[in-house]
Amino acid sequence: MxxxxxxxxxxxxxxxxxxxxxxxxxxxxxxxxxxxxxxxxxxxxxxxxxxxxxxxxxxxxxxxxxxxxxxxxxxxxxxxxxxxxxxxxxxxxxxxxxxxxxxxxxxxxxxxxxxxxxxxxxxxxxxxxxxxxxxxxxxxxxxxxxxxxxxxxxxxxxxxxxxxxxxxxxxxxxxxxxxxxxxxxxxxxxxxxxxxxxxxxxxxxxxxxxxxxxxxxxxxxxxxxxxxxxxxxxxxxxxxxxxxxxxxxxxxxxxxxxxEPDYESLVRLFTDYGFRRYATDAQVKYQEARVQAPSTVERTWTTIRTPEAFEAFLVELRQQPKFCLDLETSNVNPLEADIVGWAISWTPNHGYYIAVDGPAGEEFLDRDGVLAAMKPILEGADLSGAVAPVSPVVRKAPAPVARPENGDSAKTQGRLFG
Incomplete structure (x- = not known):
């Protein structure tokens, strides 16, 4: 046509x-x-x-x-x-x-x-x-x-x-x-x-x-x-x-x-003109466009798989007044879940992923060692003094990580610590 x-x-x-x-x-x-x-x-x-x-x-x-x-x-x-x-x-x-x-x-x-x-x-x-x-x-x-x-x-x-x-x-x-x-x-x-x-x-x-x-x-x-x-x-x-x-x-x-119109401008004009119905419709479209608009911001991330990289990461983390944390887990049930990885960020558009489990053949850090290193930070311990270095053991996964039946990894809700 x-x-x-x-x-x-x-x-x-x-x-x-x-x-x-x-x-x-x-x-x-x-x-x-x-x-x-x-x-x-x-x-x-x-x-x-x-x-x-x-x-x-x-x-x-x-x-x-x-x-x-x-x-x-x-x-x-x-x-x-x-x-x-x-x-x-x-x-x-x-x-x-x-x-x-x-x-x-x-x-x-x-x-x-x-x-x-x-x-x-x-x-x-x-x-x-x-x-x-x-x-x-x-x-x-x-x-x-x-x-x-x-x-x-x-x-x-x-x-x-x-x-x-x-x-x-x-x-x-x-x-x-x-x-x-x-x-x-x-x-x-x-x-x-x-x-x-x-x-x-x-x-x-x-x-x-x-x-x-x-x-x-x-x-x-x-x-x-x-x-x-x-x-x-x-x-x-x-x-x-x-x-x-x-x-x-x-x-x-x-x-x-x-x-697509410039809905933000339409909202402004319709509000000024007193066209309430048109203003409301444009506001809805404006919000929908904001949600659907693809991001043009470049985002980067660093995957941490070695003790040296983890030690360097901890030095930076201890200096942050606040940060965001999300966990990748093996099950949606928290009583049965194991931690697969830690996702942490304190600067816009850049994050860190600490792998403690993964597919067969991939390297990752020791789950318990990472938890021990993160525990005082999450509990709000005084970090101004010296902290004993943590050197988690690098391991290889012997088998694929267990996943929920629906195939999706379970995650905790993102939390802000500070």
Whole structure:
């Protein structure tokens, strides 16, 4: 099965949830959080239910848009961003960083252009693509490997739905919008040409040029006149609605592969936002990740099998104010167990193992001699004076050490002495 890339129009999603959740919501510092809360829910849905292999959020460029050079009134009718939404933009960027989801933009171009470029490149590279946006411009990107996902309806939009809605194919979407225009983006189009008329014209003449070149043959005097009078407007509108599919964006798909979030950062953010349920869930995941995370610390140990090594070990041990001890034994029943080895440590990531029994052929120290040497230390005797040297006899095991029936060595609980 091919990897699947979800491309999300960040502001499209943000505005959707902002107007969907209109009841006031504030965080611990009084900051508005309604849009962030809805945005979090959508991220969770995408990650946990759609389970993409790759996920990217596309953003608008903060620089002046290139389309303004084509038409100065482009998007001129849009209202300013609401005051209680503006501070939430930075908050969702922090949130995406904590989720370890990349955010991509390109100077002078819109999120739609970023999505168009990345979707075409992803399809070329063998990925399945799902575009999360309610912007109708994205319909021009539809193809067998690229679908649109309506996150509000939880439905996919594909070529059959386009044919049912507009009566056209994906390659005709740009021409359709050039004729009809787009009131949201202040793209003028041809007066008097609505969706139904545009669909009929494109079904008959195929392309925008085909429609404009046959304006005299179009039924309806006013429509015919407007197609001729507003020819240049329609061609300019086509420039405005055509998404760039060739922006020079450098992308490494592996960097967009879905990863485990930074749960520690999510706990901090969710707590600040007042999202208690999300904070609790993130805290659980954070604790689980800490337990499961493989250690990158290098640990060393020294096995002591000779009297000389044991004497040197005792000299160091007597100088320690505290140490940890664990015993390896031959049986889980302490009344029947014999000591097999002593595990001792007093510095992080380094330990000693004193072997007093073992498999046949291995050398180890005398069990009773080691016990005699360790006894005063464990009993807390005054070690400041001279202590008679202990020289346990080195022995070889005559036979394998007896083990419990379950095959596991029994151990005492680790204890701290000091």
């Amino acid at each position: 091919s990897d699947t890339l979800y491309l999300v129009d960040t502001f499209s999603l943000l505005f959707q949830v902002f107007y969907a959740i209109r009841q006031p919501m504030t965080g611990t510092r009084g900051q508005p959080t309604n849009a962030v809360y809805g945005f979090t829910g959508d991220i969770e849905h995408l990650v946990k239910e759609k389970k993409p292999s790759h996920l990217i959020f596309a953003m608008e460029s903060p620089e002046p848009g290139e389309r303004l050079n084509i038409f100065a009134e482009y998007k001129a009718n849009r209202d300013e961003m609401p005051n209680d939404l503006r501070p939430q933009v930075g908050m969702i960027l922090e949130l995406l960083e904590a989720y370890r989801i990349p955010v991509v933009s390109y100077p002078g171009w819109e999120a739609d252009d970023v999505i168009a470029t990345l979707s075409r490149r992803a399809v070329r590279d063998g990925l399945e693509v799902r575009i999360v946006s309610n912007d109708k411009d994205a319909r021009q990107l539809l193809c067998p490997k690229c679908k649109i996902y309506s996150i509000r309806k939880r439905q996919f939009y594909q070529e059959p739905e386009l044919l049912e809605d507009w009566g056209i194919r994906p390659e005709q979407v740009i021409d359709f919008q050039s004729l009809v225009g787009d009131a949201v983006d202040n793209v003028p189009g041809v007066p008097g040409v609505g969706p139904k008329t545009a669909s009929t014209l494109l079904q008959e003449y195929g392309t925008l040029e085909g429609v404009l070149d046959n304006a005299d043959r179009v039924k309806g005097k006013k429509v015919s006149e407007n197609l001729k009078a507003f020819r240049d407007v329609a061609l300019r509108s086509r420039e405005l609605v055509t998404l760039r599919q060739d922006l020079p964006i450098e992308i490494d798909w592996e960097l967009a592969r879905l990863r």
